[in-house]
Structures are given as C-alpha cells and as structure tokens.
Amino acid sequence: MFYREAGIYKTSYAADQALFRIPLDRIFVIGLIAVAYVVVPMVGNQYWLGSILLPALILSIAALGLNILTGYCGQVSLGTGAFMAAGAYMAYKFATNVTWLPIPVVIVLGGLCAAAIGVAFGLPSLRIKGFYLAVTTLAAQFFLLWLFQKVPWFVNYSMSGVPTAPPREIFGVLVTGAEATPAARYIFVLTFAVILALIAANLVRGRIGRTWMAIRDMDIAAELIGIKPLNTKLSAFAVSSFYCGVAGALWSFCYINTVESSAFDIFRSFMILFMVIVGGLGSVMGSFLGAFFIFLLPIALNNAATTFGLPIATETITHIEFMVFGGLIVFFLIVEPHGLARLWQIAKEKLRLWPFPY
Amino acid sequence: MSEFWFFLEVLLSGMFAGTMYALVALGFVLIFKASGVFNFAQGTMVLFAALCFVGFLEMGLPIAVAGIISIGIMIAWAFAVERLVLRHLVNQAPIILFMATIGISFFLEGFGEFIWGGDVHPLDIGIPNGAWFVGPEGVMLIDQFDLSAAVIAGVLVLSLALFFHYTRIGRALRAVADDHQAALSVGIPLNRIWVIVWSVAGFVALVAGIIWGSRLGVQFALSIVALKALPVLILGGFTSVPGAIIGGLIIGTGEKMAEIYGAPAMESLVTALSGTDSVSLGGVEEWFAYVIAMFFLLFRPQGLFGERIIERV
Numbered sequence: 001m002f003y004r005e006a007g008i009y010k011t012s013y014a015a016d017q018a019l020f021r022i023p024l025d026r027i028f029v030i031g032l033i034a035v036a037y038v039v040v041p042m043v044g045n046q047y048w049l050g051s052i053l054l055p056a057l058i059l060s061i062a063a064l065g066l067n068i069l070t071g072y073c074g075q076v077s078l079g080t081g082a083f084m085a086a087g088a089y090m091a092y093k094f095a096t097n098v099t100w101l102p103i104p105v106v107i108v109l110g111g112l113c114a115a116a117i118g119v120a121f122g123l124p125s126l127r128i129k130g131f132y133l134a135v136t137t138l139a140a141q142f143f144l145l146w147l148f149q150k151v152p153w154f155v156n157y158s159m160s161g162v163p164t165a166p167p168r169e170i171f172g173v174l175v176t177g178a179e180a181t182p183a184a185r186y187i188f189v190l191t192f193a194v195i196l197a198l199i200a201a202n203l204v205r206g207r208i209g210r211t212w213m214a215i216r217d218m219d220i221a222a223e224l225i226g227i228k229p230l231n232t233k234l235s236a237f238a239v240s241s242f243y244c245g246v247a248g249a250l251w252s253f254c255y256i257n258t259v260e261s262s263a264f265d266i267f268r269s270f271m272i273l274f275m276v277i278v279g280g281l282g283s284v285m286g287s288f289l290g291a292f293f294i295f296l297l298p299i300a301l302n303n304a305a306t307t308f309g310l311p312i313a314t315e316t317i318t319h320i321e322f323m324v325f326g327g328l329i330v331f332f333l334i335v336e337p338h339g340l341a342r343l344w345q346i347a348k349e350k351l352r353l354w355p356f357p358y
Numbered sequence: 359m360s361e362f363w364f365f366l367e368v369l370l371s372g373m374f375a376g377t378m379y380a381l382v383a384l385g386f387v388l389i390f391k392a393s394g395v396f397n398f399a400q401g402t403m404v405l406f407a408a409l410c411f412v413g414f415l416e417m418g419l420p421i422a423v424a425g426i427i428s429i430g431i432m433i434a435w436a437f438a439v440e441r442l443v444l445r446h447l448v449n450q451a452p453i454i455l456f457m458a459t460i461g462i463s464f465f466l467e468g469f470g471e472f473i474w475g476g477d478v479h480p481l482d483i484g485i486p487n488g489a490w491f492v493g494p495e496g497v498m499l500i501d502q503f504d505l506s507a508a509v510i511a512g513v514l515v516l517s518l519a520l521f522f523h524y525t526r527i528g529r530a531l532r533a534v535a536d537d538h539q540a541a542l543s544v545g546i547p548l549n550r551i552w553v554i555v556w557s558v559a560g561f562v563a564l565v566a567g568i569i570w571g572s573r574l575g576v577q578f579a580l581s582i583v584a585l586k587a588l589p590v591l592i593l594g595g596f597t598s599v600p601g602a603i604i605g606g607l608i609i610g611t612g613e614k615m616a617e618i619y620g621a622p623a624m625e626s627l628v629t630a631l632s633g634t635d636s637v638s639l640g641g642v643e644e645w646f647a648y649v650i651a652m653f654f655l656l657f658r659p660q661g662l663f664g665e666r667i668i669e670r671v
Binding site: 074076123124127128130131132134135136138139141142143146149150151266270273277315316318319320321322323324325326327328329330333334337 | 396442443446447450452453454456457458460461462463464465466467468469471472475582585588589591592628640641642644645648649651652655656659
C-alpha cells in the first residue's frame with residue numbers, strides 16, 4: 001500500500017536509468033541523508049556521535065570496499081585490514097610531509113596509494129581463484145603490517161612508533177585529531193560515506209560493475225564474451241582497496257587519532273568480511289546494514305549484560321561475542337545467503353501488499 | 359666450519375617447525391579430500407582439542423582417559439558440524455562453505471574459551487625436552503622435543519596412509535574424494551563419510567594440539583600461528599598428504615632461513631638506502647610463508663602435488 005512500483009511511468013531514458021527509479025526510494029534515501037546530516041548531530045550526544053556512529057560509518061566504507069571485491073567481483077580477500085593500514089600510513093605521510101594539502105585530498109591520496117598496493121597484491125588473482133586467492137591475500141595482511149611496523153620511514157622516524165594523527169581543519173573547523181569535536185568529525189566522515197556510496201552504487205550498475213559480476217558468475221564464460229579478466233579483476237582490486245584505504249585513513253585520523261598497525265590486524269579483516277556476509281554479498285545497502293549490525297552487536301551484548309545486572313565478566317562477554325559472531329555467520333549463510341539486504345527487500349515486498357495480501 | 363654446523367642447525371630446526379605446520383595441514387587435507395570443504399576451522403580445532411585435553415588433565419584425570427574423552431568430544435563435534443552446518447550447505451559454492459568454516463572457527467574459539475577460560479595452560483605429558491649436542495666439539499644442537507614431534511608426525515602420516523589404503527572405510531573415503539556422485543551410486547553413505555572424516559581430522563587436531571601445546575602452552579592466540587598451515591597447504595597442493603608434509607618442510611626451513619639470514623641482509627640494505635641505522639627487521643617469519651606461497655602459486659596454481667585444475671564452461 002505504501003510502497004508501490006505500479007503506476008509510476010517513465011517517459012524518458014533518463015528517468016528509466018535513474019539510480020532510484022521509484023519516487024518513494026528516492027525520498028527515503030534523501031530523507032535518510034538529510035536526517036543523518038541535520039537531525040543526528042543535533043540530537044546525538046558525544047558518545048553516540050563519536051563512539052558509535054563515527055566508527056560504524058567508517059567500517060561501512062571498508063565493508064563497501066570489500067563488498068565490491070567479494071560481493072560483486074567474487075574475489076575473496078582476507079587482507080582488508082592491510083589495505084586499510086596502507087591508506088592510513090600513506091595519508092599520514094602526505095599529511096605530515098606536504099602540510100599545505102587540504103585534508104580531504106590527503107585522505108583520497110591515502111586511498112589511491114592503497115589502491116596501487118591493492119593492484120599489486122591482486123595480480124595473483126589472474127592465475128588463482130577461490131580460497132587459494134584468499135590465502136594469498138593473507139600475504140598482504142601479514143607482510144604490509146610487518147612493513148609498516150618495522151620500517152620507521154612510515155611513521156617519520158617517530159620514537160614511539162605510534163604517532164598521533166595531525167589536527168587539520170576544513171573551513172576553519174577542526175575535523176581530525178583528538179581536539180576535533182565528535183560532531184565535526186562525524187559530518188566529515190558522513191560526507192565521505194555518502195559520496196563513496198553514491199559512486200559505488202553507480203559503478204556497480206554501469207559497465208564496470210557488470211563486467212565484475214560477469215567475472216564473478218563465471219570467469220571463463222565472461223572471458224569468452226570478450227571481458228578482459230586482467231582489467232576487470234585488477235580494477236575491482238583497485239576500487240576495493242581505494243575504499244578500504246580511505247576507510248583506514250579516516251579510522252586513524254578521525255576515530256582513534258593515532259596511526260598504529262594494531263588497529264588493522266587480521267581480526268579487523270575478518271570483522272569486515274563478516275559485515276559483508278551478514279549485510280549481503282553484492283549489495284551497497286547491505287554493506288551499511290552489515291557494518292552497523294556487526295559493530296553494534298558487541299556493544300549491545302555488553303549493555304544487555306549491564307542493564308540486566310548479570311554478573312558476567314567482560315572476558316566472558318568477549319567469548320560469547322565470538323560464539324554469536326560465528327553462529328550468525330553460519331546462520332546467515334544457511335538461511336539467508338543474501339544477508340540483511342535481502343531481508344530489507346523482503347520487507348519492502350511485504351509492504352507493497354500490506355495490508356491486503358492476496 | 360662451525361658456520362656450516364650452524365647452518366645445519368637452522369635447517370634442522372626449520373624442518374622440525376615445518377612438521378608442526380604439516381600436522382595442522384594434514385587435517386585440512388583430510389577434510390578437503392573427502393568433502394571438498396576447505397576447512398578454515400582446522401587451526402581452531404587443534405587448539406580446542408588441546409584445550410579439552412589440558413582441561414581434563416587439570417581436573418586430575420590420567421592422560422589416557424583425558425585423551426579418550428577429548429577424542430570423544432571431537433567426534434561429537436564432527437557430528438554437530440555435519441548435522442547443523444554441512445548438511446544444510448550441500449551444493450553451495452565452495453567459497454560459501456569456506457566462509458561458513460570461518461564462522462565455525464569463530465564459534466569454536468569463543469566456545470572453547472567460554473568453557474575453559476582464556477588463560478595459557480602449560481602442558482607436559484612427558485615428551486623428552488633436553489638437547490643433544492652433535493658434531494665436532496658439540497657445536498650443533500638438536501632439540502629432543504623437536505625430534506620426537508617429527509617422529510610422532512611421521513607415525514601419524516604413515517598410519518593414516520595405511521588406513522586410507524587398506525581399510526574398508528579408507529577405500530570409501532577415497533571413493534568419495536574421487537567423485538561424490540559415483541560414490542553415492544554404489545551405496546557409500548556420504549553423510550557418514552563426512553562425519554568419519556571430520557572425526558579423523560579431529561583426532562589429528564588433538565595430536566597436533568598436544569604437540570603444539572607442550573611446546574608453546576595451550577592458548578587460542580596460537581590460532582594465528584596455526585594459520586600458517588594454509589600456505590603450507592597451498593604450496594603442497596590441497597589434495598595430497600605427502601604434499602602437506604613436503605610443503606611444511608619447505609615453509610618451515612624457508613622461514614627459519616629468512617629470519618636468520620634474510621633479515622640482517624635486508625636490514626643492511628635498508629640502512630644503506632636510507633642512511634639511518636637502528637633499523638630492526640626481525641619477525642620476517644610472520645609473513646614469509648604467505649609470500650612464498652603467493653609467488654609459488656603464480657607459477658603453479660595447483661601447488662606442488664595437487665591435481666591439475668581443469669575448468670569447463
């Protein structure tokens with residue numbers, strides 16, 4: 001009743017090819033973005049903006065990146081954390097050595113460096129696939145983190161090896177570093193998330209996205225109809241690593257305020273893979289749903305334990321968290337392999353018929 | 359001359375380390391051969407089995423009883439995995455199964471720590487722990503523990519090979535590995551075979567876990583080290599038991615060599631390039647295995663002894 005596709009006529013090619021072809025969808029997304037920009041910073045307090053929404057948004061960007069690679073192009077990667085680290089460290093180098101660069105440019109440059117590294121580690125994907133590839137991406141994970149940890153050049157020969165992110169402003173408002181207000185950082189990250197999500201949504205429905213999906217569905221058949229595996233796979237690696245790099249740079253600059261490799265360990269890579277699976281492989285919306293779900297779940301578990309006054313040690317909660325994560329992954333793969341995004345779609349279909357299902 | 363002996367010592371200790379990886383990799387190969395599932399959870403199973411074993415020992419049970427109960431738990435685990443996970447994922451893409459085993463791995467890690475706690479448990483079941491000094495004036499050191507571990511690994515591999523070759527179940531396992539459908543059509547129960555193979559992998563995991571645990575203490579942080587079995591595996595080829603052993607030896611020696619000889623060389627290179635000193639590049643071991651495996655796969659995607667990959671549209 002509320003959500004309908006019937007009776008919406010498209011009278012031009014532009015309308016037929018629009019990103020949101022149904023007015024309700026468009027209104028919903030624009031409304032959501034408007035709420036995120038205007039209402040949330042006004043209502044949200046320091047804790048919600050700085051410690052929940054901000055990291056969840058950054059992880060959404062990373063999940064979006066992995067979803068492009070795994071969900072759309074079918075190449076499983078366990079090295080997401082390393083590409084995030086590459087973005088963070090290179091952005092730090094740019095920010096400290098070329099101080100006049102505006103901060104968004106710095107973060108995009110960090111992402112571009114991550115993309116270049118991603119292409120280098122994506123090269124094996126031309127010869128190997130499936131879990132063989134997953135294992136070789138572990139090489140990126142361990143090698144890059146070791147490199148950033150051991151070579152002091154990456155941290156400008158800082159004594160501690162864990163430098164703080166330099167404070168930078170846009171239009172006179174601090175957006176990075178520890179002194180920036182959570183609201184400013186939140187808006188900054190939100191802008192990145194919105195722009196990158198729009199780019200991703202348009203990429204995947206265009207020519208590039210279709211070649212990715214063709215390679216994912218059957219690479220030999222795709223090659224036979226004239227899709228070059230080299231360009232397609234490497235472009236997926238490049239775009240994916242760019243997203244992860246931007247996410248890593250934002251994580252270091254806006255959330256933890258330090259540049260350290262322990263933030264990007266293999267556990268992070270798995271977390272992001274879980275976000276993609278739970279959210280929905282091959283869905284932009286799903287990346288956001290998955291990231292919020294997986295990030296908020298442990299917090300919710302913790303809060304549930306304290307609200308109900310259960311005498312559970314924090315350590316036990318971590319263990320339960322692991323069990324819940326593992327169980328959820330298996331559950332989603334069995335019951336709903338398309339993840340939360342598919343549930344969302346089902347909800348929309350139900351709404352279309354509600355309240356008079358036939 | 360003593361340099362040569364030192365080299366030999368590094369070589370040997372690398373090979374022993376390799377047999378430890380091979381022990382974990384063996385479990386992967388078993389499951390992959392019989393069910394085509396790339397079982398990411400094998401490393402966690404190793405630690406879970408060891409943790410159960412240690413847990414029972416700490417309760418005061420004798421070694422044999424603790425071992426039998428642990429094997430029982432691993433068999434129960436195999437049943438649970440088959441019933442609750444694998445059965446529902448038949449006919450899914452291999453990569454979906456792979457991701458499911460990542461989920462299983464997380465669950466098992468949480469479950470194990472939930473029951474037994476996250477502390478490091480020391481384990482001592484009487485594996486000799488001294489050292490022999492050989493060579494002229496005893497310059498070379500052989501760790502007795504490493505040697506016993508290698509012997510245990512060898513016995514395990516040999517008995518598995520015999521089991522596969524001469525028993526009825528072993529033949530059924532090989533049939534399933536060759537062709538699921540053909541095996542089903544001659545009346546081999548696929549589900550039971552899966553349970554058996556996961557149980558055998560659980561047993562291998564227990565042995566590996568006991569050896570690893572005696573060496574390093576039983577704790578789940580070891581699952582990162584157990585991940586090293588993956589490059590061992592792709593180097594040897596997924597489907598080959600000897601491949602797992604040889605892959606383990608190559609990786610084990612390679613990374614010891616890289617750590618002892620490669621890291622100082624790289625340090626001097628970096629120092630020469632950047633003009634700074636005090637660069638320490640230790641810890642090459644952490645990533646070397648993966649990088650070797652990556653380069654290796656570029657040239658031989660099916661691994662050393664793997665079956666040739668043939669693809670059809």
